Amino acid sequence: MAVAAIREYSFTPLDLEEKFHGNRLLYVGWEDHLMFCAPFAFPLPSSMTFRDLVEKVLPPVYGYHPDFARIDWAAVQWFKSGQPWQPQWDESLEKNGLRHKDVIRFRTPGLTGLQGSCS
Amino acid sequence: MDMQVAKKKLGLKEKYQVMTRDLNWTPTYQKMEDIYPYVHYEGIKIHDWDRWEDPFRLTMDAYWKYQAEKEKKLYAIIDAYAQNNGHLNVTDARYINTVKLFLTGVSPLEYMAHRGFAHVGRAFPGPGPRVACLMQSLDEMRHFQTQVHAISNYNKYYNGFHDFRQWHDRVWYLSVPKSFFDDAITAGPFEFMVAIGFSFEYVLTNLLFVPFVSGAAYNGDMGTMAYGFSAQSDEARHMTLGLEVIKFILEQDPDNLPIVQRWIDKWTWRGYRVLTLVAMMMDYMLPKRTMSWKEAWEIYFEENGGALFRDLSRYGIRMPKCAETIRFEKDHLSHQAWCTFYNYTAATAFHTWIPTEDEMQWLSAKYPDSFDKYYRPRWEFWREQAAKGNRFYNTTLPMLCQTCQIPMLFTEPGDPTKICYRETDYKGMKYHFCSDHCKEIFEHEPEKYVQAWLPVHQIYQGNCFPEGTDPSAEGFDPLKAVLQWYNVVHGRDNLDFDGSEDQRNFAAWRAQATRNV
Numbered sequence: 001m002a003v004a005a006i007r008e009y010s011f012t013p014l015d016l017e018e019k020f021h022g023n024r025l026l027y028v029g030w031e032d033h034l035m036f037c038a039p040f041a042f043p044l045p046s047s048m049t050f051r052d053l054v055e056k057v058l059p060p061v062y063g064y065h066p067d068f069a070r071i072d073w074a075a076v077q078w079f080k081s082g083q084p085w086q087p088q089w090d091e092s093l094e095k096n097g098l099r100h101k102d103v104i105r106f107r108t109p110g111l112t113g114l115q116g117s118c119s
Numbered sequence: 120m121d122m123q124v125a126k127k128k129l130g131l132k133e134k135y136q137v138m139t140r141d142l143n144w145t146p147t148y149q150k151m152e153d154i155y156p157y158v159h160y161e162g163i164k165i166h167d168w169d170r171w172e173d174p175f176r177l178t179m180d181a182y183w184k185y186q187a188e189k190e191k192k193l194y195a196i197i198d199a200y201a202q203n204n205g206h207l208n209v210t211d212a213r214y215i216n217t218v219k220l221f222l223t224g225v226s227p228l229e230y231m232a233h234r235g236f237a238h239v240g241r242a243f244p245g246p247g248p249r250v251a252c253l254m255q256s257l258d259e260m261r262h263f264q265t266q267v268h269a270i271s272n273y274n275k276y277y278n279g280f281h282d283f284r285q286w287h288d289r290v291w292y293l294s295v296p297k298s299f300f301d302d303a304i305t306a307g308p309f310e311f312m313v314a315i316g317f318s319f320e321y322v323l324t325n326l327l328f329v330p331f332v333s334g335a336a337y338n339g340d341m342g343t344m345a346y347g348f349s350a351q352s353d354e355a356r357h358m359t360l361g362l363e364v365i366k367f368i369l370e371q372d373p374d375n376l377p378i379v380q381r382w383i384d385k386w387t388w389r390g391y392r393v394l395t396l397v398a399m400m401m402d403y404m405l406p407k408r409t410m411s412w413k414e415a416w417e418i419y420f421e422e423n424g425g426a427l428f429r430d431l432s433r434y435g436i437r438m439p440k441c442a443e444t445i446r447f448e449k450d451h452l453s454h455q456a457w458c459t460f461y462n463y464t465a466a467t468a469f470h471t472w473i474p475t476e477d478e479m480q481w482l483s484a485k486y487p488d489s490f491d492k493y494y495r496p497r498w499e500f501w502r503e504q505a506a507k508g509n510r511f512y513n514t515t516l517p518m519l520c521q522t523c524q525i526p527m528l529f530t531e532p533g534d535p536t537k538i539c540y541r542e543t544d545y546k547g548m549k550y551h552f553c554s555d556h557c558k559e560i561f562e563h564e565p566e567k568y569v570q571a572w573l574p575v576h577q578i579y580q581g582n583c584f585p586e587g588t589d590p591s592a593e594g595f596d597p598l599k600a601v602l603q604w605y606n607v608v609h610g611r612d613n614l615d616f617d618g619s620e621d622q623r624n625f626a627a628w629r630a631q632a633t634r635n636v
Contacts, residue, residue, distance in 0.1 A: 003564040004307060006160050013548060013569035019580045027518040027551070029527075029538060035497050037459040038517035038526035039538065043579040061515045064504075082540060101549040103518070103540065117496040118536035 017100040026093065027103040028058070032111070032118045033065060039103065046094040050087045067111040077107040131176070138178040140169075143246035157242045161307035163379075164372035168245030171367050174359035175251075182254055186261065189349050193265060196345040201272045207632050210338040211406035212277075212625035213616055218270060218343060219279045219469040220404070221331055224296045224396055226266040227287040231300040233259035235315060239308035248367075251360050255316075258353040265346045272342060276628075277621050279468045282606045286468055289583070289605050291574035292396075292460075294524045298571065299393045303386075305567070310382050312364045318386035321361035322427065324354055325419040326394055330401050330409065337407045369434040376435045381563075387439035388556040392523040395456045402453035402482065403474060411485040412453045416445070441556050447532040450489040454482075458497060459528045462513035465598060468607045470616035473502050493535050510615055514598055516575040521550045521568055522557035529553045545569065 003009050017024050020043050029039030040061060044053065054073065062068045078085045081103060087096050098104070113119040129137060146154060158165070199205075209215065233256050240252030267283075274280035287293050303314040332347030368375050398412035410418075420442075428438045457471070464471040474482065479498060482490045501511050517526035531537045541552040545565045552558040561568045577583050581590055584600040602609050611620055630636045 003566045004161050004310075006156060009566055011566060011570050013546070014572060015576045015580075016548070021581065023579070025576070025579070029518075029540075032536060034455075034493075034530075034536070034538070035458075035500070035511075036513065037455065037462045038528045039540075040515045041518045041575050041579070042515075064511060081542060099549075101551070103542065103549075103551060105540075114496040114500045117493055119493070119497040119500070 015101070020100075024093075024098075024100040026053075026098055027101070028053075029103070029105040030062060031105055031107040033062075033067065033108075033113050035065060035114065035119045036062065039105070044093060046098075047092050049090055049092055050096050051089045053093065054089070065113075067108065067113065070111060071108050072110075075109055077109065079105040079107070135173075135176045135178055138180070139173070139250045140246050142250075151244065155242060155244045157308050158244060161309050161378070163309045163368060163375050165245075165368070166371055168243075168247070170370070171245050171247035172363065173247050173251065174363040175356055177254065177356070179250075179254075182257075186257075189352065190261075190265075193345055193349040194268075197265075197269050197272070197342055200342045200345070204628075204632065205339075205341050206273060206276055207625070207629050208339045208341075212621050213404065213470070213472060214338045214340065214406050215273060215277050215621060215625075216279070216469040216471075216616070217331070217334060217400050217404045218273055218340070219277075220396060220400060221343070222266065222270045222280060223283045223286050223290070223293055223468060225327070225331075226263055226270070227284065227293075228296055228300050229259050229263035229266065231304060232315060233257075233263060235300070235304045235311055238304070239311050242308040248364070251363075255353075255357055255360060258350075258357070262346075262350045262353070265349060269342045269346045276624065278608070278619075279470075279612045279621075285606060290468060290607070291463075291466060294572065294574050295396070296393050298524050299389055302389065302567070309368065309378075312361075313368075313379060313382040314386040314389070316357070316361035317365050318383060319390045320354070320357045322387060322420070322424055323390045323394065324358065325423070326415055327397055328354065329419070330397050330415060333409045334401065334405045337409050338405060365431070365436075366434070369436070380436060383436065384440045384556075385560050385563075388441040388554075388560070389523065391441065391445060392525060392553075392557075395452060395525065398453035399456035399460065402485070403457040403478075408481065413449045413485065416449050420445075444532050444554065444556065448529065450486055451493070451530060451535050454486070454490065454494040455528050455530070458494070459517075459526055461501065462511065463517075463526075464615065465512045465514055465609075465613055466601065466607075468605070468612050470614065470619050470621065472616040473498055473505065489535065505615075505617075512614075516578060518551060519573050519575050520553035520557050521571055521573070522552060522560050524571065524573060525553060527551065527553050 015025075022045060023043035024046055026042050026044050027039050028042065030036060042057060044057070048057075059068070078087055080098075082105075085104070087104075152159070206215075236252045236256035236259060240249050240256060243249050243252070270280065287297055300315075303311050306314060328347060328351060332344060332351065335341075335343035335347060365379065368379055401408065401410070401412045401415065425438070428436065460467060461471045461473070479490075479495060483495070504511060517528075519526055527538055527540065529539050531539045539554055541555060541558040543550050543552075543558060543562060545561075546569075548569075550561060550565075550569070552561065574583070578597065578601055583604050584590065584597075585603050588600050589595070590597065590600070599609065602613070607613055616622055
């Protein structure tokens with residue numbers, strides 16, 4: 001028993017994948033751009049392609065930042081759970097190995113935020 | 120006809136004995152462990168409850184008398200403040216948002232403290248701590264009531280005060296203080312005492328109450344000052360109780376030391392994370408500042424807390440582990456927190472704003488190593504955009520820490536340009552944390568924290584919309600639906616201070632009070 005308790009103590013986690021109505025959670029963070037104060041949480045269908053994530057989901061979310069339009073996506077470095085990672089753009093999130101509550105980050109070389117402040 | 124009987128008057132010491140220890144008895148037809156079922160499972164060993172030394176010799180009859188006096192004085196001041204439209208004497212209408220933060224974030228914790236101390240008082244077999252916990256439980260109820268009464272005056276004139284109780288249960292940023300106290304109150308009685316009695320009331324209380332109360336004093340808010348001082352007079356008793364608990368537990372058995380040390384490590388961190396709200400209040404929300412968060416931390420924690428832990432080292436207790444991490448964060452905490460609220464103010468029940476030019480100069484002077492380098496560029500960019508009518512409202516929900524429930528806004532210790540990500544796997548699922556400390560707390564009791572009600576995930580699960588909402592309907596606006604479920608009125612309670620109804624009303628009323636308009 002992983003908790004000090006007076007009797008058996010075991011509960012179903014509150015955030016199982018099946019509670020998200022066919023979606024799974026994916027967290028995304030943009031390195032060196034902390035004007036967006038924290039990484040984002042998205043509920044997405046696992047069948048969505050990685051290209052749709054980048055080309056449809058992210059632009060309205062990050063578009064406010066002047067650096068976003070300048071991103072050279074071919075040069076972007078991706079990380080999954082902090083480790084370098086290579087996404088397949090035309091494969092689904094599932095095929096890309098992205099499970100419920102995975103966290104990915106992207107680094108945009110040469111772009112380091114407002115006045116280089118990582119904002 | 121009444122019979123005249125010569126009363127025998129008890130001496131103080133005797134009276135104390137009769138009205139506390141003598142109220143105890145040893146049961147004969149029920150087993151001790153049935154009456155006190157929660158006293159062993161945490162692993163704390165107590166051999167002799169009579170060794171408890173009461174830190175203050177107060178009996179219930181004297182308690183009522185003192186408290187009644189305090190109440191009389193307090194309500195006289197609050198009435199005078201209300202009748203004289205004292206709210207128009209505060210420095211600036213922005214100040215009122217700190218009162219909103221206090222009512223929604225702190226006052227409900229007073230009520231939870233009342234419940235917590237009532238509960239643990241009942242759980243302890245020793246009469247000494249039982250009486251002390253009873254008094255503190257009543258104090259906490261009094262604090263809650265006086266705060267609600269005093270602040271209700273603001274509710275007559277300003278937005279963002281009308282539903283604090285429901286907000287405490289529902290609103291995303293208030294899940295931070297709520298989950299902190301829920302964690303404490305669902306722990307065993309000894310952990311609760313170390314969590315709230317010691318770590319919060321003794322180690323961290325000066326960083327919660329002093330900033331709010333002196334902030335009120337600096338900004339002309341007599342009402343908040345009055346209940347603050349009235350509560351502060353009880354705090355001395357609470358602090359003494361918190362310290363006595365630690366000493367008593369440690370003196371009873373050497374096996375208690377590692378358990379207590381782990382609780383101190385855990386609860387200093389948990390409490391500090393809640394104080395994030397105080398940090399931003401001090402550095403950004405008070406129009407007339409008292410001192411910076413960094414200065415307050417250095418005085419109240421590094422100096423005073425340092426002396427306390429040196430004193431406790433004779434029991435084998437060391438400084439909480441997190442002190443090192445916090446040392447890195449003190450230059451950044453308030454800036455990162457206020458930026459977060461600036462991002463998400465479409466979903467808050469108070470207003471945010473961009474610091475003025477002279478406020479930014481104050482921040483540069485107080486934070487020479489961090490403000491200009493990392494945070495000023497953000498504010499200047501946002502200011503430029505706001506002037507063009509393009510105020511930044513972040514409406515995509517953030518990733519949260521599983522333990523403290525704060526958005527993952529904190530940066531790596533030693534590198535303020537990198538968000539601090541930590542994760543662990545438990546029973547086939549990933550969990551994410553803002554820090555090593557939150558991760559360690561989870562890993563020690565994962566079963567407890569897998570149940571965390573994380574506001575962002577709850578919204579995505581569809582649990583935070585008014586009944587009958589169809590999230591699949593065309594044109595469904597999730598933010599609007601969540602605000603309805605909160606009972607926060609869009610365009611009135613939320614968004615930027617600039618252009619708010621509070622701002623307009625305050626200006627108009629103050630003009631009426633001071634000029635012939």
